[in-house]
């Protein structure tokens with residue numbers, strides 16, 4: 001998946017930045033709604049314990065799902081990591097088929 005430098009969701013434009021390395025073992029990406037910044041680490045990144053990073057496509061889709069839900073005013077849904085992760089995987093599957 002080609003990752004753009006910026007992406008617009010609703011009336012808000014987010015900058016997308018690749019993280020040089022992972023600072024927190026449980027964090028492959030982050031979304032700061034107030035700052036308008038989405039960060040991601042790609043699959044080449046490793047945690048301190050050597051675990052390889054997640055595929056960047058799902059990391060980006062996960063963070064975009066947070067941004068979409070918060071743009072919708074549904075912070076309650078955005079806080080449900082299980083819902084966000086499931087939605088991200090399913091949208092990614094569908095979008096890959098739409099691209100042909």
Ligand SMILES: [Zn+2]
Nearest residue numbers: 062066081084
């Ligand atoms: Zn999350």
